Amino acid sequence: MCSWCWGFRPVWKEICKNLPENIEIKYILGGLAPDSDDPMSEEMKLEIAGYWRKVQKHIPDTEFNFDFWTKCIPKRSTYPACRAVIATKEQNPSLEKEIISAIQASYYLQAKNPSENEVLIAIAVSLGLDENRFIEDLSSAKTQKKLDEDIVFSRQIGAQGFPSMILGDEAGYQYVPLNYNDARSSLEFIVAS
Numbered sequence: 308m309c310s311w312c313w314g315f316r317p318v319w320k321e322i323c324k325n326l327p328e329n330i331e332i333k334y335i336l337g338g339l340a341p342d343s344d345d346p347m348s349e350e351m352k353l354e355i356a357g358y359w360r361k362v363q364k365h366i367p368d369t370e371f372n373f374d375f376w377t378k379c380i381p382k383r384s385t386y387p388a389c390r391a392v393i394a395t396k397e398q399n400p401s402l403e404k405e406i407i408s409a410i411q412a413s414y415y416l417q418a419k420n421p422s423e424n425e426v427l428i429a430i431a432v433s434l435g436l437d438e439n440r441f442i443e444d445l446s447s448a449k450t451q452k453k454l455d456e457d458i459v460f461s462r463q464i465g466a467q468g469f470p471s472m473i474l475g476d477e478a479g480y481q482y483v484p485l486n487y488n489d490a491r492s493s494l495e496f497i498v499a500s
Contacts, residue, residue, distance in 0.1 A: 308339055308385035309469035310358050313415050314366035314487060316408075319470070321490035327498060334403060335473075336392060336457040337466055339385040347381040355381075359415075366487045375418040382422040386454065387445075391427040393453050394444035398436050405434055474500055 323332065347355070359371045375381070388410050395406040409430045413419040419426045424445060431441040444450055464473045464480040472483035474497055481500060486492045 308388050308410070308414070308421065310355075310362045310371070310415070311468075311487070312470045313371075313411050314362040314369040315470050315485065316411070317368075318485075318487060318490045318493075322472075322493055322497075325490065325494055330497065334392070334407070335461045335464075335466070336389040336454055337461045337469055337471070338389060338454065338458040339469060340383045342386045343382055343384045345382065347383050351383060352376055352381055370416060372416050372418045375414065375420070378418045379420040381420065384422040387424060387427060388421045389454050389457075390445050390450045391421075391431065391441075393450045394441050394447075395431060395434070395436060397444050397450070398440055402434050402436070406430065409434060476500075 326332070356373065356376055359373070363369050363371065391410060392403060392406055396403050410421050410427070413426060413430055414421045421427060424442075427445065428438060428442060432438050461471070464475065465471075465482050466473060467482060470485065472485060472493065474481045474483050483493050483496050
């Protein structure tokens with residue numbers, strides 16, 4: 308749900324493809340923006356649309372569908388999308404990356420509002436998840452507890468915004484430097500560590 312994460316996707320895919328086999332990837336949800344049913348102010352809409360333009364300028368070829376800002380009632384609320392990832396993992400862990408990609412694509416390319424449960428449910432169903440179970444898991448206390456735990460853990464290990472890559476081993480955790488246009492520096496850091 309972060310426009311910089313969306314722009315980072317091609318480099319992230321390259322990193323994943325070239326990681327040493329002994330590296331296990333774990334996605335930790337950072338939360339970003341707590342639950343809110345309040346529509347964004349005009350100022351906030353302009354600010355976030357401005358982030359999209361910054362991402363496009365800094366990371367060429369990143370696509371955004373700016374119709375989102377006129378077709379939807381934007382809310383500054385990313386926790387629903389985070390809970391959708393957890394609900395998906397609860398039902399089918401192998402679909403974790405797919406739900407993340409589908410939520411991002413629905414938001415950034417299809418101008419759909421991932422702050423709305425109906426959008427998230429439709430995405431889950433399109434991935435073959437059981438609708439009733441997904442709906443139940445999406446709003447369960449267990450799912451919220453897992454999200455809260457991820458948010459705390461991300462802070463404990465040194466996540467410095469979105470996206471963050473943290474390398475963990477017996478010695479502890481290290482922040483992996485990011486280059487939004489080139490995977491090499493991150494891969495070199497990981498391999499050298």
